[in-house]
Every structure is written in C-alpha cells, then in structure tokens.
Amino acid sequence: MTLAEALPASGAAPAPETVLRVEGLCVSARTEQGLKPLVQDLSFDLRKGETLAIAGESGSGKSITSLAIMGLLPQPAVRVTGGSIRFGQQDLTALSESALRQVRGDRIAMIFQEPMTSLNPVMTVGAQLSEAIRAHAPVGRTEARRRAIEALRAVRLSEPERRMGQYPHELSGGMRQRVMIAMALALRPEVLIADEPTTALDVTVQREVLDLLRDLQARLGTAIILITHDMGVVAEMANRVIVMQQGRQVETASTEDIFGRPQAAYTQALLAAVPRLGQGSARAPVTGEPIARLSDVVVRYPLRGGLLGRITHNVHAVDHVSFDIRKGETFALVGESGCGKSTIAKALVGLAPHQGRIEIGGQAMQGLDPAGMKAMRRRVQMVFQDPMAALNPRMKVGELIAEPLVIHDIGDAASQRARAADLMARVGLEASHLDRYPHEFSGGQRQRICIARALALQPDLIIADESVSALDVSVQARVLDLLRALQSEFGMSYLFISHDMAVVDNISDRVAVMFLGQIVEMGTRAQIFGNPQHPYTRRLIEAVPIPDPRLKRLSRPRDASEVPSPVHRPGHEPARVILRDIGDGHLVGTSVG
Amino acid sequence: MTDPSVVDVPPQGALARLLRRKLALFGLAIIVLVVAGAVFAPWIAPFDPNDQMFDGLTLEGAPMPPDGKFLMGTDLLGRDLLSRLLYGAQTSLVIGVVANGLALVIGTLVGITAGFFRGWIGGVLMRFTDLMMAFPALLLAICLAAIFQPSLWIVAMVIALVNWVQTARVIYTETSSLATRDFIAAERTLGASTPRILFRHILPHLLPTIIVWGTLGISTTVLLEATLSFLGIGVQPPTPSWGNIIFENQTYFQTAPWLVFIPGAAIILLALAFNLVGDALRDVLDPTQRGRD
Numbered sequence: 001m002t003l004a005e006a007l008p009a010s011g012a013a014p015a016p017e018t019v020l021r022v023e024g025l026c027v028s029a030r031t032e033q034g035l036k037p038l039v040q041d042l043s044f045d046l047r048k049g050e051t052l053a054i055a056g057e058s059g060s061g062k063s064i065t066s067l068a069i070m071g072l073l074p075q076p077a078v079r080v081t082g083g084s085i086r087f088g089q090q091d092l093t094a095l096s097e098s099a100l101r102q103v104r105g106d107r108i109a110m111i112f113q114e115p116m117t118s119l120n121p122v123m124t125v126g127a128q129l130s131e132a133i134r135a136h137a138p139v140g141r142t143e144a145r146r147r148a149i150e151a152l153r154a155v156r157l158s159e160p161e162r163r164m165g166q167y168p169h170e171l172s173g174g175m176r177q178r179v180m181i182a183m184a185l186a187l188r189p190e191v192l193i194a195d196e197p198t199t200a201l202d203v204t205v206q207r208e209v210l211d212l213l214r215d216l217q218a219r220l221g222t223a224i225i226l227i228t229h230d231m232g233v234v235a236e237m238a239n240r241v242i243v244m245q246q247g248r249q250v251e252t253a254s255t256e257d258i259f260g261r262p263q264a265a266y267t268q269a270l271l272a273a274v275p276r277l278g279q280g281s282a283r284a285p286v287t288g289e290p291i292a293r294l295s296d297v298v299v300r301y302p303l304r305g306g307l308l309g310r311i312t313h314n315v316h317a318v319d320h321v322s323f324d325i326r327k328g329e330t331f332a333l334v335g336e337s338g339c340g341k342s343t344i345a346k347a348l349v350g351l352a353p354h355q356g357r358i359e360i361g362g363q364a365m366q367g368l369d370p371a372g373m374k375a376m377r378r379r380v381q382m383v384f385q386d387p388m389a390a391l392n393p394r395m396k397v398g399e400l401i402a403e404p405l406v407i408h409d410i411g412d413a414a415s416q417r418a419r420a421a422d423l424m425a426r427v428g429l430e431a432s433h434l435d436r437y438p439h440e441f442s443g444g445q446r447q448r449i450c451i452a453r454a455l456a457l458q459p460d461l462i463i464a465d466e467s468v469s470a471l472d473v474s475v476q477a478r479v480l481d482l483l484r485a486l487q488s489e490f491g492m493s494y495l496f497i498s499h500d501m502a503v504v505d506n507i508s509d510r511v512a513v514m515f516l517g518q519i520v521e522m523g524t525r526a527q528i529f530g531n532p533q534h535p536y537t538r539r540l541i542e543a544v545p546i547p548d549p550r551l552k553r554l555s556r557p558r559d560a561s562e563v564p565s566p567v568h569r570p571g572h573e574p575a576r577v578i579l580r581d582i583g584d585g586h587l588v589g590t591s592v593g
Numbered sequence: 594m595t596d597p598s599v600v601d602v603p604p605q606g607a608l609a610r611l612l613r614r615k616l617a618l619f620g621l622a623i624i625v626l627v628v629a630g631a632v633f634a635p636w637i638a639p640f641d642p643n644d645q646m647f648d649g650l651t652l653e654g655a656p657m658p659p660d661g662k663f664l665m666g667t668d669l670l671g672r673d674l675l676s677r678l679l680y681g682a683q684t685s686l687v688i689g690v691v692a693n694g695l696a697l698v699i700g701t702l703v704g705i706t707a708g709f710f711r712g713w714i715g716g717v718l719m720r721f722t723d724l725m726m727a728f729p730a731l732l733l734a735i736c737l738a739a740i741f742q743p744s745l746w747i748v749a750m751v752i753a754l755v756n757w758v759q760t761a762r763v764i765y766t767e768t769s770s771l772a773t774r775d776f777i778a779a780e781r782t783l784g785a786s787t788p789r790i791l792f793r794h795i796l797p798h799l800l801p802t803i804i805v806w807g808t809l810g811i812s813t814t815v816l817l818e819a820t821l822s823f824l825g826i827g828v829q830p831p832t833p834s835w836g837n838i839i840f841e842n843q844t845y846f847q848t849a850p851w852l853v854f855i856p857g858a859a860i861i862l863l864a865l866a867f868n869l870v871g872d873a874l875r876d877v878l879d880p881t882q883r884g885r886d
Binding site for chain 2: 349350351373374377378380381382384385386389390391392393394396403404407408437439450453457
C-alpha cells in the first residue's frame with residue numbers, strides 16, 4: 001500500500017496507538033413508528049496515521065457514523081442510543097455541547113462533500129481560515145494569518161497570499177476543496193473525517209486531492225476516516241475497510257483482503273458492480289444511417305456589463321462541434337464539468353440557442369415553426385441526472401409517464417394509462433404502482449420512471465445526461481443493463497453524456513472527448529480507450545481510480561495549472577482544435593492558433 | 594430510500610382526509626358559523642342593526658355593557674352590537690373573501706407571468722409592481738374610490754387593486770426559482786405548451802404560498818375597508834362592517850372595551866379559521882406529505 005511505503009516509520013511500528021475507538025455504536029431516528037435504527041452495533045479502532053475507509057451505498061449509515069463522531073447528529077430526531085466513542089480518555093457520546101466544541105475542529109476535523117456549500121460565500125478565504133484557527137488557538141490576528149497562509153501553502157494552492165483575499169466563488173471546485181482541507185488541517189487534528197471528499201470533483205481534480213491527502217497524512221500522521229461510495233477511491237487510499245449496508249457492519253478487513261478475498265456476499269456483489277475500465281464488451285460496429293447530425297454547432301452565452309448592458313464577454317460553451325449519431329448506436333460524450341457536454345444536450349432538445357446546423361433524422365432544426373419543433377421533440381427525449389428533480393413531485397407516476405402522450409395528444413385517457421402501465425413493466429417496475437408518487441420510490445426506481453417517460457413517445461434518440469451518476473454502483477449497473485436491453489429491443493440511439501470514464505467504456509460504441517467546448521478526440525470505444533492519442537484523453541483515463549489495491553500508481557508530476565477559461569472578449573476566437581483522421585475514423589485534435 | 598411497500602396510504606378523498614384533522618374541522622366550523630350568521634342575519638339578529646334604541650343607553654347616555662338583553666352590549670348610539678356584528682359579517686366576508694381573493698388572483702397571475710417569462714415582460718410587470726408597492730396604498734385607494742361611486746362592490750374592487758402587490762412579489766420569486774428546476778426543463782423537452790407548464794406544473798407548487806398570503810390578507814383587507822369607511826369612501830353609515838364598528842368606537846376603548854374587543858376578536862377568529870383550513874388543505878393536497886398526518 002502506498003501509504004505504508006510513504007510512511008516507513010509508522011508502517012514499521014508494531015502497533016501504533018489507537019486514537020479513536022468506537023464500540024457497539026447504535027444511532028436511531030425517532031419516527032412515528034418508534035425508533036428506527038440507522039446504525040447498529042458498529043465497532044472499530046482507528047490507529048494513528050492510518051486511513052480507515054467506511055464504504056457503502058446510500059442509506060448504509062456511513063455519513064451518520066461520521067456525524068455521530070463529530071457530535072453533529074440532528075438531535076433530538078436522530079441520536080446515539082447505545083455504545084461509546086472513545087477519543088483518548090473521553091467518551092464523545094457523553095460530552096456536553098461546549099466540551100464537544102473544544103474537540104471539534106481542533107482535534108477531530110471534518111471535510112464535506114460539497115466545498116461550495118461548506119464555505120461561507122460572503123467571507124474571504126483568509127477570514128474563514130483565520131477564524132477557524134483563532135476559535136481554537138489563542139493567537140493574534142497576524143499570527144493566525146501567518147498560519148493560514150502556511151496552511152494554504154501546505155495544500156499546494158498557488159499564490160496563497162492572493163487566495164487569502166478571495167471569495168469562495170472565485171476559486172474552482174478543486175481549489176475550494178483544498179481550502180477546506182487547509183482549514184481542517186490547520187490545527188493539526190489527530191483525526192480527520194473526510195465524508196465523500198472528492199465525489200463532487202472532476203476525476204483529474206479528484207486525483208490531485210487524493211494525492212494531497214495522502215501526502216499530508218504522511219507528513220502529519222493524521223488518522224483519516226474516509227467515507228466513500230467509490231471502491232476505486234477506497235482501493236487507492238485506505239489501509240483498512242469497513243463495508244456497511246443498511247446500518248450494519250458487513251465486513252471489516254484490510255484493503256488487500258477486501259478486494260482480494262471478499263468474505264461477505266454483499267461485499268462481493270458490491271465489487272462486482274463497480275464499473276471498471278477495459279470491461280466493455282466489443283459490439284459489432286454500428287453502420288446505420290445517422291439519426292442526428294451536428295455540424296459546426298456553436299453555443300455562446302453573452303455576458304453583459306456596463307450601463308448600457310453591452311456584451312463584454314462571451315462564454316464559449318460549445319465551439320464548432322460536429323459529429324453524427326448513427327441509428328442504434330450509443331455515442332458517448334465525456335469530459336469534465338464545464339466542458340460543454342450538457343450544453344450540447346440542451347441544444348439538441350432545443351433548450352439552448354445555437355448557431356450551426358443540427359439535423360434530426362435528416363431534418364434541420366433551424367427555422368422550424370412551433371408545431372415543427374413540437375414534432376421534432378417527439379424524436380429526441382432526455383433523461384436527466386437527478387431523477388427526483390426531473391419528476392414533478394406532485395404528480396402520480398402514472399400521470400408522469402403518460403404526460404408526453406397527453407402533451408402530444410396520443411390516444412384517450414384509458415389507452416394512455418394502459419401504455420403507462422406497459423412502460424412501467426418494460427423498465428422493471430410494477431405496473432400496479434401507477435398511482436404512487438415519485439417520493440415513494442428509491443433513486444434507481446425513479447430513474448427507471450424517467451426512462452419510461454422518455455420511451456413513451458418512441459423516440460429515435462434518447463439523451464442520457466449523467467443519468468447514472470447519482471446512483472449507487474449496484475443500482476447503476478442494473479440501470480445500464482436496462483438501457484442496453486431497451487436499445488436492442490427498440491433500436492433507438494443513445495447520446496450518453498458522462499464524466500465517468502469506466503461507465504463510458506462499458507456502454508458506448510463511439511466516444512467523443514470534450515475539452516473547453518471542443519472535441520479533442522473522437523473514435524470507437526476501442527480506439528479511445530485502447531489507443532488514446534490526445535494528452536487530455538490520456539489524463540482522463542489515468543485519473544480514474546482503479547478498484548484494485550495491488551495496482552501501484554506512479555507518482556506523476558502534478559499538473560497544478562488552472563484550467564483555461566472559456567470566457568472570451570467579443571471578436572476574440574479561442575484556438576480551434578482541428579481533428580485529423582489517423583486511421584479508421586479515429587480523429588485526434590491538434591490546436592491551431 | 595423509502596421502500597415503496599412500506600408507504601401504503603389507504604386511498605381516500607381529499608375531503609375525507611381534511612375532515613380527519615381536528616384543527617381544520619374547528620376552522621371550518623367557525624367559517625360555517627360566520628357565513629351562516631351573515632346569510633341568516635335578518636332572521637337571527639335580535640334587533641334591527643340600525644335601530645338606536647332608547648333603552649340601549651344608560652341614563653347618562655353611555656353604552657350598555659353585555660347583559661341578558663343585549664348579549665354583546667350596545668354601542669354609542671344605543672344599537673345592539675350582536676345584531677350589528679351579524680349584519681357586518683356580510684360586508685366583512687365580501688371584503689375578506691371576495692376582495693382579498695381577487696387580489697390574490699391578480700397577484701398570482703402577475704407574479705407567475707413575470708417569474709416565468711422574465712425578459713422584458715417580467716421587467717415591465719415587476720417594475721409596475723414595485724411602483725404600486727412604493728405608492729401609498731391608502732392614497733391610491735382614496736383616489737380610486739373618489740372616481741367611482743362608493744358602494745360595497747366598488748370598495749372590494751379598490752381593495753383588490755391595492756392589495757395584490759405583495760403576493761405578486763412573492764409569487765414572482767418562487768416561480769422564477771421553480772422555472773429553473775429540472776422537471777420543468779423535462780417538461781419542455783417533452784414539448785409541453787407554456788400554459789400547461791404554468792398551470793399544471795408550476796401553479797400547484799405555489800399553493801402553500803398562496804394560502805399563507807391569502808389568510809394573512811383577510812385581516813388586512815377587513816381593516817383597510819374600515820379605514821376607507823372611516824374616511825367616508827367605504828361602506829356608507831349606518832351600514833355596519835366589522836372594521837367600521839372598531840373604527841367608530843376606538844376612542845371609547847377605555848370606557849367601553851367590548852365595543853372594540855368583540856369585533857376585533859371576530860376578525861382574528863375568522864382569519865385564524867381560514868388559516869387553519871388553508872394549512873390543512875395545503876398538507877392534504879401535497880402528496881409528499883401523505884402518510885404523515
């Protein structure tokens with residue numbers, strides 16, 4: 001394991017001291033049906049300098065455990081009903097709020113998933129850091145500032161002095177998470193709880209943050225509790241792993257054992273469901289006629305400023321993108337946040353004004369009257385990322401699925417309902433649940449409802465915009481299977497938009513890699529993953545955490561450079577990427593000034 | 594994640610679920626009582642509301658406190674308060690329900706349109722709303738009332754034209770945040786028409802806000818009517834309304850407190866009743882709240 005190598009001193013020690021001991025922890029929520037257990041009989045030891053991962057899917061109680069340790073449970077609705085959390089000589093479950101405040105932040109620190117919401121948007125980074133330091137250490141303003149800058153330097157933020165005066169919104173997601181880490185580690189806590197620290201970040205940024213955490217741990221000897229659903233992150237970071245399911249500890253073992261010899265059936269199933277690179281099965285190349293054709297599509301959002309509201313800058317969301325999607329094919333668009341992949345989806349369904357030409361089934365989208373536009377919308381349907389947000393919570397599932405039929409005036413009420421029941425069955429839900437509301441279903445089931453709604457009009461193309469990203473891996477695998485099965489049954493094409501290279505490798509026929517609004521590489525799945533040519537494609541593939549602890553990752557020189565901005569002054573054109581065919585339709589981009 | 598098999602709500606009508614709530618029932622009872630009082634006032638009122646009775650005043654000419662004959666006492670002119678309250682309920686209900694309801698409808702329409710379309714339509718509508726908000730409501734009401742012949746329905750209309758602004762503001766903010774939600778985007782990709790999105794998908798989500806603003810509006814509009822009447826441009830005396838009973842008598846608050854307290858309590862009780870029913874209605878109509886009542 002990398003940590004043991006990086007830290008020979010602590011790795012060689014016979015038994016490092018235990019800093020945190022959780023024994024028989026039970027946490028329950030008060031509901032009208034009485035106490036509902038969220039965590040049951042959880043026990044573990046955390047030793048100095050080690051990383052303990054708590055892995056599990058949503059609802060497994062892993063985040064509740066971290067909140068219980070921090071004393072941040074939303075009491076009195078949720079509270080500790082048994083067991084103890086020993087930290088040094090103290091039992092944290094018995095401490096008063098004021099005593100806990102002394103421990104919190106100072107000796108046990110926490111970083112959260114979403115760095116934007118956990119930083120105060122109206123305070124500068126420096127003010128927040130200094131405040132955190134002064135809350136626990138009796139130091140003056142200047143000393144606190146000095147320590148804050150030191151902490152920012154420790155997390156390898158460029159220009160720490162300048163960052164002190166900046167507000168959170170001026171920093172990128174990765175930089176914000178580093179500020180959170182700096183804040184957490186400024187006081188040299190003995191225990192750091194990282195709750196899904198990289199889930200909201202792009203893969204390349206995730207890589208940097210994970211490297212950073214590992215380096216800092218080696219230097220400071222902090223014990224880390226890493227809470228994550230991502231088995232790849234577990235394999236790369238953890239010494240030991242606790243697998244949790246529905247509040248119970250299913251398996252506890254060293255990382256090598258969990259991945260090499262998983263004992264519990266649940267662990268085995270969980271590992272089997274994790275999408276891995278290189279697992280995709282080769283399909284016969286799809287050679288149908290193109291169902292959607294984009295040529296030179298440009299989407300720009302003007303930024304206005306000044307008294308007269310003149311356009312001062314343009315956001316080049318999508319810049320001269322051209323590709324075809326063939327009938328029955330799964331075409332994937334990959335890239336990191338802000339690369340314009342979702343904007344292409346919006347342009348395709350007519351939600352984003354664009355220049356250039358978009359054809360669906362041979363018909364251009366430009367200059368369509370409302371009736372023509374409505375007809376075109378029947379041919380392209382979309383499945384969103386968050387199924388809960390994409391379903392009107394006040395409508396019954398049956399109404400939601402029949403909604404497209406009602407809008408396009410297809411059939412009468414009875415036949416619409418029958419069709420909705422039929423579609424429910426098609427996507428693996430019980431047709432008798434038509435009269436339930438979306439909140440009565442689980443996340444995966446809700447995404448199935450969205451898929452059923454998209455199928456209702458029998459479209460030629462379904463756009464899946466990060467449609468499986470918000471789902472647990474086991475659910476994700478089943479939804480991907482469903483998508484494949486539906487494609488072979490109905491023969492529609494997918495535009496599959498994702499940031500997850502492993503998922504893309506598993507489902508797609510052809511792949512386009514996007515960077516800053518332009519396609520930098522495009523080809524078949526085998527070409528992109530087997531023979532990546534563009535440096536950005538390579539970086540994306542290398543950054544994917546691999547769920548195998550035996551694989552050692554070479555420490556690469558870190559790319560600390562900021563991602564260039566897609567905002568340009570009017571008249572100024574960013575460098576165009578020219579795609580060159582290097583054989584068999586494998587297009588690789590080269591920048592031209 | 595909720596296991597769908599756990600949440601099993603027996604299928605019931607919204608009315609049945611509403612009636613199972615004690616507070617809602619209480620509110621409903623008060624509303625029915627007030628409406629019945631207003632409608633049947635000519636039959637149940639013990640006296641003529643405008644009859645200045647000789648025995649309605651003490652020998653010194655002071656109003657009578659509540660006793661066996663005058664259940665709620667009499668006012669400064671020796672008129673029976675209970676009878677005046679019953680007849681006044683007619684006026685106040687028209688103002689509190691019709692005028693306030695009309696204000697709510699205008700406010701909701703303006704807010705939802707401005708919030709959904711933004712752009713220049715939204716800009717114009719909201720600047721107009723701000724203008725109305727900045728303009729003293731009373732002054733505007735006086736101007737409007739002066740133009741038209743004073744009558745109950747004109748007063749109701751004037752109040753509606755003055756009172757819609759706050760609702761419009763709040764509805765505007767909520768609509769503009771709802772309009773960016775994914776399920777509205779999903780609806781657009783399905784090709785839904787704008788009216789369908791507005792009234793089938795956005796409006797139900799605004800119900801809780803509309804209900805709260807509607808119930809808050811009842812007491813303010815009832816009192817605004819009283820102010821207008823006091824200034825001589827509202828309901829003309831001697832026609833009673835709850836608001837003008839308070840206004841006529843507030844100077845004698847020390848010596849004859851019942852003349853202010855009883856109509857005041859009536860207004861509060863009516864507003865509370867509408868609030869209780871509205872609250873329950875909101876919960877009952879919100880499917881995500883099901884199984885929690």
